[in-house]
Amino acid sequence: METIQNYINGSFHDPINGDWLDNYCPVDGSVTGKLPNSSAEDVENAYIAARSAFPSWSQTPLDERSRILIRISELLESKLQDLAEAESVDNGKPVTLAKTIDIPRAADNFRFFGNATTQFASESHESVGFEAINYTLRQPIGVVGCISPWNLPLYLFTWKIAPAIAAGNCVVAKPSEVTPMTAYLLGAICAEAGLPRGVLNIVHGSGTITGQAIVEHPDITAISFTGGTETGAHIAKLAAPKFKKLSLELGGKNPNIIFADCDYRNMLETTVRSSFANQGQICLCGSRIFVEASVYDKFKADFIMRVKTLKVGDPRDKNTDIGALVSQAHMDKVKEYIAIAKDEGHVILCGGNQVVVNGLENGYYLEPTVIEVTNDACRINQEEIFGPVVTLMPFNREEEALQMANSVKYGLSATVWTNNLNRAMRLSNQLQTGIVWVNTWMLRDLRTPFGGMKASGIGREGGFEALRFFTESKNVCIKY
Numbered sequence: 515m516e517t518i519q520n521y522i523n524g525s526f527h528d529p530i531n532g533d534w535l536d537n538y539c540p541v542d543g544s545v546t547g548k549l550p551n552s553s554a555e556d557v558e559n560a561y562i563a564a565r566s567a568f569p570s571w572s573q574t575p576l577d578e579r580s581r582i583l584i585r586i587s588e589l590l591e592s593k594l595q596d597l598a599e600a601e602s603v604d605n606g607k608p609v610t611l612a613k614t615i616d617i618p619r620a621a622d623n624f625r626f627f628g629n630a631t632t633q634f635a636s637e638s639h640e641s642v643g644f645e646a647i648n649y650t651l652r653q654p655i656g657v658v659g660c661i662s663p664w665n666l667p668l669y670l671f672t673w674k675i676a677p678a679i680a681a682g683n684c685v686v687a688k689p690s691e692v693t694p695m696t697a698y699l700l701g702a703i704c705a706e707a708g709l710p711r712g713v714l715n716i717v718h719g720s721g722t723i724t725g726q727a728i729v730e731h732p733d734i735t736a737i738s739f740t741g742g743t744e745t746g747a748h749i750a751k752l753a754a755p756k757f758k759k760l761s762l763e764l765g766g767k768n769p770n771i772i773f774a775d776c777d778y779r780n781m782l783e784t785t786v787r788s789s790f791a792n793q794g795q796i797c798l799c800g801s802r803i804f805v806e807a808s809v810y811d812k813f814k815a816d817f818i819m820r821v822k823t824l825k826v827g828d829p830r831d832k833n834t835d836i837g838a839l840v841s842q843a844h845m846d847k848v849k850e851y852i853a854i855a856k857d858e859g860h861v862i863l864c865g866g867n868q869v870v871v872n873g874l875e876n877g878y879y880l881e882p883t884v885i886e887v888t889n890d891a892c893r894i895n896q897e898e899i900f901g902p903v904v905t906l907m908p909f910n911r912e913e914e915a916l917q918m919a920n921s922v923k924y925g926l927s928a929t930v931w932t933n934n935l936n937r938a939m940r941l942s943n944q945l946q947t948g949i950v951w952v953n954t955w956m957l958r959d960l961r962t963p964f965g966g967m968k969a970s971g972i973g974r975e976g977g978f979e980a981l982r983f984f985t986e987s988k989n990v991c992i993k994y
């Protein structure tokens with residue numbers, strides 16, 4: 515049994531009120547240990563540590579900040595196997611996925627922002643005719659809050675922390691209470707890398723107690739959050755009267771639009787991935803598949819055949835494609851949507867059932883599920899399921915596909931498969947999403963703006979956008 519502790523001011527602490535949560539392992543449903551359910555007092559201690567560290571950290575030369583961030587990145591890489599196993603135990607994802615995607619990306623996040631901060635620059639404006647020059651300072655905000663979800667635990671936790679500290683802020687961060695382990699391990703790694711104490715403080719606990727205490731703290735003036743849309747709306751409501759800076763990366767219900775003229779093999783293989791990677795628990799997964807009518811039947815047959823080959827099973831087995839869903843509660847939610855689909859009269863083309871894995875009978879496993887729908891307005895095409903469930907629907911005209919793609923309240927990402935350049939550019943202009951992938955999916959260049967429109971959030975992460983978020987700009991006007 516592992517006891518996870520808060521990491522505050524460079525050392526590990528139990529929660530002040532002695533309140534703990536169980537940490538469940540989705541692989542077999544067992545309790546692996548406990549984590550603090552931190553109170554506002556713990557958050558206050560984390561804040562005080564961060565505030566004390568700020569004057570020195572914000573004045574630390576960029577080269578030195580960069581060196582420490584890159585050292586964290588190297589240490590993450592050197593502990594790849596252990597971190598990948600820990601992520602898999604906490605989250606249920608295949609170890610191979612954590613090893614090839616989650617942990618390398620966490621390391622990349624630190625390396626990228628360690629380098630980016632040395633390249634970040636501000637503007638100047640010569641006020642011609644006024645004998646004046648304006649220049650913009652981009653100063654760190656102070657103490658900022660980072661709150662992350664359970665689907666890509668270390669990947670998304672570090673995607674927020676790395677730019678925040680690279681920009682000179684000190685951080686109070688909370689990982690999801692469902693997947694706390696790799697965030698806990700990160701504390702020791704940061705200490706080993708020489709990150710001064712108090713720069714990063716990690717408090718564990720539930721959203722409604724610990725998370726909310728961070729959002730409501732009067733002096734934590736910027737919040738970067740990734741998670742569900744409802745939680746994002748709640749956080750926005752709390753933060754608005756306090757005029758906090760907010761970055762909200764929320765849910766998605768992303769269209770995957772397939773035209774007959776695409777590179778079929780590449781599309782088919784990528785669509786399997788964009789549908790079911792990480793058990794479909796990525797906000798960017800293409801959960802609504804729209805296929806041009808002339809290739810619909812062929813695609814349906816090929817896709818189902820391919821999906822049926824996916825192996826659901828023990829996340830530690832290197833042949834496993836689909837591991838466990840993150841929790842009993844989440845699996846129940848996904849199963850409920852499958853039941854809704856049946857009630858609404860849609861056809862389950864494959865999957866739809868819970869899987870009992872030999873030796874792991876209490877784990878949370880579901881078959882990859884493909885559902886044919888005839889009406890885009892139905893609940894399973896409008897609401898975020900966030901699991902291994904996709905819908906299929908044919909379309910006849912480009913305008914029809916576009917209309918359906920934009921018909922949801924979300925606007926995170928879209929994928930378009932076509933070899934017609936004009937069409938690709940036309941759709942890219944008109945899709946109401948923050949990200950459009952053409953003939954690919956999840957190809958990530960960390961310099962690009964990342965985030966959604968509509969109910970998928972506000973603000974953009976990534977590259978200099980993140981460094982802008984984590985700094986206040988101040989204009990200085992000098993008359994000469």
Ligand SMILES: NC(=O)C1=CN([C@@H]2O[C@H](COP(=O)(O)OP(=O)(O)OC[C@H]3O[C@@H](n4cnc5c(N)ncnc54)[C@H](O)[C@@H]3O)[C@@H](O)[C@H]2O)C=CC1
Nearest residue numbers: 662663689690720721722725726741742745764765797900
């Ligand atoms: N990136 C994404 O798009 C994600 C979307 N989701 C969606 O959200 C649904 C709910 O999943 P949850 O785990 O409940 O996500 P959530 O939005 O409740 O949790 C995300 C993070 O926010 C924290 N949190 C929750 N309530 C809070 C509050 N009042 N104040 C501050 N922090 C708070 C949580 O502790 C966690 O660290 C999922 O079924 C899925 O549809 C979930 C995770 C990631």
Ligand SMILES: O=C(O)/C=C/C=C(\O)C(=O)O
Nearest residue numbers: 665740796797798958964
């Ligand atoms: O690649 C990224 O930066 C982000 C990927 C996925 C999410 O943000 C998510 O699933 O929440």
